[in-house]
Amino acid sequence: MIGNLDISVLQQLWWLIVSVVGSLFLFLTFVQGGQTLIFTTARTEEEKSLIINAMGRKWELTFTTLVLFGGALFAAFPLFYATSFGGAYWVWMLILFTFVVQAVSYEFRKKPHNVLGARTYEIFLFVNGSVGILLIGAAVGTFFTGSRFSLNLYNSVTWGTAFHGLEAALNPFNLAFGLFLVFLARTLGAMYLVNHVAHEALVQRARRASWINLLWALPFLLTVLFGLMTMDGFAVDPATGKVFLEPGKYLHNLLGMPAVLVLLLGGLGSVIYGVVATGFLGRNSGIWFGGIGTVLVGLAVFSLAGYGNTAFYPSLTDLQSSLTIYNASSSKYTLTVMSYVAIAVPFVLAYVAYVWKLMNAKKLTLAELTGEDAGEMY
């Protein structure tokens, strides 16, 4: 059945799947955002431990989603995997570095004889939530601003700068994108705390943190939106496959794909409602509006970059080296096999949701941290 689909349909389907995984990852960065709140929202060691334990039960989901995002890109768009990871070497290496130190920090922080001391592991968590997310944002920003690389006849990448990707963080648009994601993650982290922790003083501060961080995110969001609507974009001629610069390309994409406009506005509205509900209406369910909103915004961003005859990984050095979902993809056979595999995704999402519901049925309390299982707590 899937095998009868045209390869271009499969390529679009796989860009959608990759976009969904990437957008879910953006929602799950509430873990990273929460990690940065330990130095601003927590006032005592107990509160810090509450935040770390709340986030610590979900860190693996975020980590795994990132791994799946990488795996799905490798499987569906291997030329992007080869070009971006091989070319923008340093930006990806530093991102990975922050995720390596994150993975051990939860488990090691409170354990006796942990060599580096609890404070070091807390700094690791903060670095992952700030530098890691900032660099991810900068890397995603290059989907619109482009990178300096060229591909030869064998699709081997040559990067045009000695900074190998770090230069992306110096571009104002990319920087604004990264900072927006950092403050969005902090907003989501604060909303998750309100939802999951039973500690009045900390929850009150988290409510406040949710709207303050959204306020911090706003100027960066506006910078990104203004940039997207006014910048030249990397368009592809569907007849020849040639890439050319088109003024207002992303604005045209937005107007040409009304569903994407709805996703973007609906997503932003949902995030704002989540924060208002958390910060001012005393509701605890804001994280769900924030989470769904983030996923919708993520889908809109990935759609703007990949659909509508657009190059999603543009080259500034050689326009024709730019990657599109059509020239960067796997073969029809592989995409078909992978599509059959992807049928299992809803099943996976179902058991993840079921386990989440079970584990979050009761709020996290200080008593749980000091009770019988204290030795196992983060």
Added chain:
Amino acid sequence: MGDQILTTVDWARAQFALTAMYHWIFVPLTLGLSFLVAFFESIYVKTGNDEWRKLTKFWMTLFGINFAIGAATGIILEFQFGTNWSNYSWMVGDIFGAPLAIEGIFAFFLEASFFAVMFFGWHKVSKRFHLFSTWMVAVGSNLSAVWILVANGWMQFPTGMSFNPDKARFEMQNFWDIALSPVAVQKFTHTTSSAFLLASLFVVGISGLFLLQKRHQKMAQRSMVVAAVLGLVASVFVAFNGDESAFHIAQRQPMKLAAMEGLYYGQEKAPVVALGIINSSKKPGDNLPAFHQELKIPGLLSLMANRKVDSFVPGINDLVYGNAERNIVGAQQRMVSGKIAVAELTNYKGAKEKGDAAAAASALERFNQHKEDLGYGYLDSPAQAAPPVAITFYAFRVMVGLGTLFPLIFLLVLYSAYRGTLEGQRWLNRACFACLFLGYVAQQAGWVVAEVGRQPWAIQGLLPVGVASTKLAASNVQATFFMFLALFTALLLAEIRIMMKQIKIGPEA
């Protein structure tokens, strides 16, 4: 290939080896201990005996410490295919990416979801759902090994694909040929059973330490018996499966087998060198002796390789320079053919770029005649087709030697437990503790044989490492190599100290 690229490749290889070896310190324990913890918890749920719950939680704590650092070191490996091996990622991404994505969908989410229940769900879910979660973590961990080993098996024995000259990459033709390749199945069974063996040594070793210290003796004996049963079954399976592995290698990677045995001249009734000192000056094609000292078992290699004592096993020289008498085409001859394939591929791409259809068709025809040797066209000399012999030879002996010792230890533990003398056998408990470390040595040696033995190929016979790597200045990779060396070493030290403290605290804290 310029000097700089060669250096970059060397650093990229060193970095991959470093990260893979660190990763493999933690992963086998995760794979095996997850099942042992599930066994312990099953006994607790069945008996309702609280001592089994404490025992389960103790081993679970050690599992958790180890699991986190395994995940941390694993993420680097996945992304490193892109960062350091970008040409590889493009050339085989159509085949290699799918198993990695399937691994993520089917395995990692099982682990990630149920891990939280396993550690924090004791009072949040029912006893039976908790047990189910523990089993799911064990199944998820081991499922994740399936797909990465399918990918590794394909690198050792590429199948189910063809080369697309337009895209300059290999493309999948048959998913099931790749997923069910005999090498992939063999890799998975050998690797996971050896992981069960290591985890059993870990539990037996720590329990032996408790018995030596006269602490937690009841718990230690219970743990030892369960682990020794699993360890004995696993170690016997590993041995038989290892023999099967040698047979596969002989058929599909004869150069690796020749390096494992230091066999330069092919022969009938080929011997296994039980013990030997390799002559490190020896190179393919020269007249130096291969060994300074050697102790041979005649005919055994022929028996292992072909199931016939008097059969012929090719040596390194046969495979490098060819052996007309035995119809063996050597790397030297394949290089000539491969260089034609490389040149005609370039001609084909160039002609297509210029729109010269006739020239493109003729170049493609010539390319197709030589495409089976494409990978050899990128080698600089025939001798480059041989892997480092000494490392492969010694690592193989360490793996096999230790693999022969471990089942004896498990047997002795079970016999002593049956006799009720486990507590008093101080020499045996010391041996168990020592075997814990030897288990790690055997694990690392096994991967050295598998990976060093297949050099210089990233994909056996098709893609040498020099072509597979990213074009980067060596200083970049050098910097990240030392960055990861420092970080992983610090984290390993932290892990060991945390483990030691938890072991000191013990299960009854």
